[in-house]
Amino acid sequence: MKQSHYDVSVVGAGPAGLIAAEKIASEGNSVVVFEEHQRIGEPDHCAGLLSTSGLQALELSPPKGMIQNHVLGARLFSPSGDHITIERGKREALVIHRPRFDSWLGELAKGAGATIETSVKVVDVGKDESGNRMLSLRRATESTRISSSIIVNAEGHRGILSTKLGIPTVPRKSKFPAYQFEVEDADVEDDFVEMYFGRQVAPGFFAWLIPLGNGKARIGLAAKDQPRKRLEGIMRFHKGLKDKLQNATISRGFGGVVLLGMPVSPTYAERALAVGDAAGIVKPTTGGGVIFGGVASRVAGRIVNEALKKNDYSTEMLQKYDSGWRSLLINDLRSMNFTHRILSSLADKGLNSLFRDIRDLDLISTIRKEGNMDMQGRVIGRLLTQPIALLAGLKAIRYFCSIP
Ligand SMILES: Cc1cc2nc3c(=O)[nH]c(=O)nc-3n(C[C@H](O)[C@H](O)[C@H](O)COP(=O)(O)OP(=O)(O)OC[C@H]3O[C@@H](n4cnc5c(N)ncnc54)[C@H](O)[C@@H]3O)c2cc1C
Missing domain, CATH: 3.50.50.60 (FAD/NAD(P)-binding domain)
Known part of the structure; x- marks a missing residue:
């Protein structure tokens, strides 16, 4: 009973x-x-991306059967197609079968x-x-x-x-509809997750490409509305993505809701x-x-x-x-929320300027040295104390738009 x-x-x-x-x-x-x-x-x-340090903090070692890939880091693409690479020479994250x-x-x-x-x-x-x-x-x-x-x-x-x-x-304003496809025969790098920013791509959020090995990948996007339509659009027309996906076939698609903002x-x-x-x-x-x-x-x-x-x-x-x-x-959550709000309120010109300065002013070395995939408060704090980073931020903020 x-x-x-x-x-x-x-x-x-x-x-x-x-x-x-x-x-x-x-x-x-x-x-x-x-x-x-x-x-x-x-x-x-889910996209299934979990940091190895986060899993360690939870004292979890997922068995091999559910690990689809290990990735070294991420490539972040600006709206103009420039990219910065964040990696520290070690396996940062696992891609798991949720x-x-x-x-x-x-x-x-x-x-x-x-x-x-x-x-x-x-x-x-x-x-x-x-x-x-x-x-x-x-x-x-x-x-x-x-x-x-x-x-x-x-x-x-x-x-x-x-x-x-x-x-x-x-609150409803913190909920972003998301859509994701699993694809085969894509021309993707197995070691890096890719993130695509820009108001034309995913207003308020970003699109992601997560390699699963052997040409398989999850490509997804969350945005303020119409995530599936936007995703299909970038797969066909985005200049950085369409070549990678030209021979790819979709094996399945699924939606969900991504949360942003504070708890x-x-x-x-x-x-x-x-x-x-x-x-x-x-x-x-x-x-x-x-x-x-x-x-x-x-x-x-x-x-x-x-x-x-x-x-x-x-x-x-x-x-x-x-x-x-x-x-x-809470400290990390507050810093990340602040960063997200700034990034999502920049017009594409502002994002392009920020990406250029991060690369040209070598802010990337601070990100590589201090960054942590989960606890991002420390690296954000370090950047905010560097005059050169503040300058880059101020330049970008000239292109402030309302939050989508
Ligand atoms: C497209 C997408 C990609 C994502 N990618 C990532 C990622 O790569 N890495 C990451 O860390 N997070 C990712 N997330 C977020 C992640 O999926 C969630 O944060 C996580 O699943 C939250 O876990 P949870 O246990 O709180 O809720 P959930 O995983 O949503 O589980 C809630 C469960 O409760 C059940 N339930 C609800 N109501 C009832 C009820 N009344 N009675 C009984 N059962 C009920 C549901 O069926 C569900 O199984 C992603 C989310 C989306 C939408």
């Missing part, structure tokens, strides 16, 4: 929910994860003792008379209710349950926490959320374990989650 009470219910079997579940179950607490889809990790919506990665995280959570129930949608949340959180569940053949002492909301960007729990949600505040409410995309914990420069979301989920796991041990479910206790992840990430 299925249990009707768990110490913790986790909504959503994405990386954020599964990392929190593993941490909570590993201390012997009863945890159930509900996932509305039949299989963990599906449908896929559905396999997520289902592996599911195995780790199960191995620690968590129960995972798929094809179960959490349709409502409330409270019972003793203060426990109640969850209304919809399965294929029945609707049921269970209770738990705490809910960890890892529902992703939609924010439906956050609203019911009284946790703020990511919500606060990320907790009565007997409830929000983690991952549900809390908007992503890198504001790229929308990548697996590593930062994972870092915050580990903090969530630690605080939930403390609450269960002390039998203390007060908001003062759960507030420690909010302050805990902020102390680790």
Whole structure:
């Protein structure tokens, strides 16, 4: 017979929910994860780029079967086609198969003792008379209710349950629709990710080309609107991309929503926490959320374990989650958000000027020396203290436009 009470219910079997579940179950607490889809990790919506340092910070070493490529760094293309290359002579990032990665995280959570129930949608949340959180569940053949002492909301960007729990949600203006194709027989370099900037390419964001090895690649784009149409357009007409893709065939296409901007505040409410995309914990420069979301989920796991041990479910206790992840990430998040806002408000002429100056004034050596794919606050801080970088910034800012 299925249990009707768990110490913790986790909504959503994405990386954020599964990392929190593993941490909570590993201390012997009863945890159930509900996932509305039949299989963990599906449908896929991710480019799969994860920094090796970020994975180390999460103490995760993905098995070979889910690693599609290792990349040395990134080439960033200006609207005029100039490029700068960021690399440090070591493998900076893995390209992973996200559905396999997520289902592996599911195995780790199960191995620690968590129960995972798929094809179960959490349709409502409330409270019972003793203060426990109640969850209304919809399965294929029945609707049921269970209770738990705490809910960890890892529902992703939609924010439906956050609203019911009284946790703020990511604002609509921070959500960028994205579209991605997987292609074969592309003429791509296996060692470098490519990023394409410009208002004609992807207003407010950028397009990416991620090599998977043997001529396979993921090409995608997020923008304020029409991502698929824009992506098809650059694949046919962009002067840097069309040659690389002239013999390529599309094997599949899929969409999603990339988040930008700062996380919500606060990320907790009565007997409830929000983690991952549900809390908007992503890198504001790229929308990548697996590593930062994972870092915050580990903090969530630690605080939930403390609450269960002390039998203390007060908001003062759960507030420690909010302050805990902020102390680790907020400075970097603020710097990245500032940088993203400046970049996305430059007209193409401003971006071209900035790219030229980064190369000609050798600012790239600071980026190479101080840069970190995830914790970008340090390199941004260093650049902002270099007069020459400020000059380049001021030159570019002459071409300020409204944010798209
Ligand atoms: C096109 C694209 C490319 C990206 N590329 C990268 C990248 O290269 N690197 C990177 O780090 N990040 C990338 N991201 C972002 C990354 O995918 C997210 O940040 C990450 O998936 C967030 O994890 P999560 O666990 O918070 O949410 P999700 O992965 O979205 O998981 C949420 C889960 O909750 C389930 N769920 C929702 N509501 C309910 C409910 N009521 N009941 C039961 N289950 C429910 C959903 O089915 C889903 O499985 C990309 C995003 C997009 C759209």
